[in-house]
Amino acid sequence: MTAAPMETDQVTAPDEARVTSNPYMKKREDAPQDDAYNNKTSIKEEEHFSIELLGMYYSRLFPHSFLHNWLSYNSPSLFSRREFSFTKESNQGDEIYLRYQSFGTAAELKTAIIKQRPHKIDIGAVFNFPPKNHNAIDKSNFNTVQRELVFDIDLTDYDDVRHCGCQNALICHKCWVFMTMAIKVVSRGLRTDFGFRHIAWFYSGRRGVHCWVCDETARELSNEARNAIVSYFEVALNQNKSVDLGGGMLHPLLRKSYETLLPGFVESVLPMNGRVGC
16 A cells, blocks of 8 residues: 555645555566566556456455554544545446545445445545535535645656656666655654654655655644745756755755765765766
8 A cells, every 4th residue: 555645746735645555466468578677667567457356455455454543643533534535437437536435433444445446545634524424514614624744756856867767657776766865855854844753655656755744733734834844845946957055055954955865876876987867
């Protein structure tokens, strides 16, 4: 299982986040087996989907209890007011999006997931009423009260400096170094500069990572505060898509990030032929 925010190309703090099920897939017999295929991963996988294996995954492997324990934060009432949404496929092949799903217990969540067998599960915000009852509540009184602070970092943002042959959704162990560096920088900033403690990182299931900040103070942040935190991590690039570190005083974030990244840059990013890249 991997947790991920709603589709975005930049670091954001979205209202909802996605849990992408990673069900068993049936590999095609004609899939290429050369080194390039074995060393790189793409969302255009040489596999086809199996609804039967998805059902087996949800029945035997999906961590229903873990998801419940995490998202309840020791409060059954909080979990019962959490919105989930399911995306599934009809018998005709059409996509069906089911919003405002909510559950009182882990058992209810498990029963619904096994029955619906969704291709995608979205984790939404916590409301002041159970979302399943939203039709019985005046819209003006149905409000969000909590949501995690979520960052989305994609490898496609590093395409200009990925020289390993990967572009777009292709990933290899060489260019994944950029993700590990991003995790170090953001983790340090969130923990040291903002004092957050409960931070979880997940593989997005596609081309990057997602950071969930789960502290109660983070879950209760206003939109303005969320945007301010995101802006803190933004770096203004010049026309060459770089930052001049040569003179003047650096912002503490840039100085600390430079110190964090330098060892990994020397060890992993600078290739043996001296060209910057992976």
